[in-house]
Amino acid sequence: KEVGQPCSITQASTKVVTEIQLSSLKNYKRIYILAEQTYTTYFAPNCVFPIPQEGEAIPEASLPLSRFMKEDEEVELNFAASIGKKNPFIILRETGKEVCTWTGSELLEGNETFCQLQSGKNGMEIWFNGIxxxxxxxxxxxxxxxxxxxxxxxxxxxxxxxxxEDAVCLPQSASDS
Structure with missing residues (x-):
């Protein structure tokens, strides 16, 4: 199937399986699947991501983007954005519910203790770390x-x-398991 052609969508018990086939990835950076939650897949050969523009997320800050946590009761996540001189509108969501919203680094909604951002690269980036x-x-x-x-x-x-992606992007953690 080519880009723009219907994707294959299959009902599998209580889940939906979507199959997307692309003949080449050279013209694409990512795919967003928008549903109740948004799923992202980034095409980054050898885990080398393009340099984010001002007002864009920094995907490598959040790796791995898929996590299997059966033995755990919590997960620690990092998110980052390149903001430069912009003050982008930023939303952090957990399974479809807004947790924090900011304009640039100014908190608009959310728990002040939890929704803290750190500045990096001389104010050109902002980072979130949360459990x-x-x-x-x-x-x-x-x-x-x-x-x-x-x-x-x-x-x-x-x-x-x-x-x-662990074997390529985080080879040390993949070999530790």
Whole structure:
């Protein structure tokens, strides 16, 4: 199938499986799957990401983007954005619910203690670090929206193992398992 052609969507028990086939990735940086939660896939050969523009998320700050956390009750996540001189609108979402919103580094909504941002690269970047509890979830999706640009981290609390990108992007952690 070519870009622009219908994708294959299959109902599999209670889940939907979407198959997307691309003949070449050279013209694409990422795919967003927008549903109740947003899922992101980045095309970064050898885990080398393009330099983000002002007002864009920095995907490598959040690696791995898929996590299998069966043995854990919490997950620590990092998100970052290149802001430069812009003050982009930023939203942090947990499984479809807004947790924090900012304009640049100014908190608009959310818990002041939890929703803290750190400045980096002489104020050109902002970073978020937070610990999220499993609760009753079997899967969680954490989204970092920077304007219309998004990075999501999908956490599966029912499985163990490494994400597919671990071997390339985080070779030390993949070999530790």
């Amino acid at each position: 999220f509890e499993k609760g009753n979830a079997s899967r969680s999706v954490y989204e970092w929206w920077v304007g219309y640009n998004v990075v999501s981290v999908a956490v599966d609390w029912t499985q163990t193992g490494n994400a597919p």
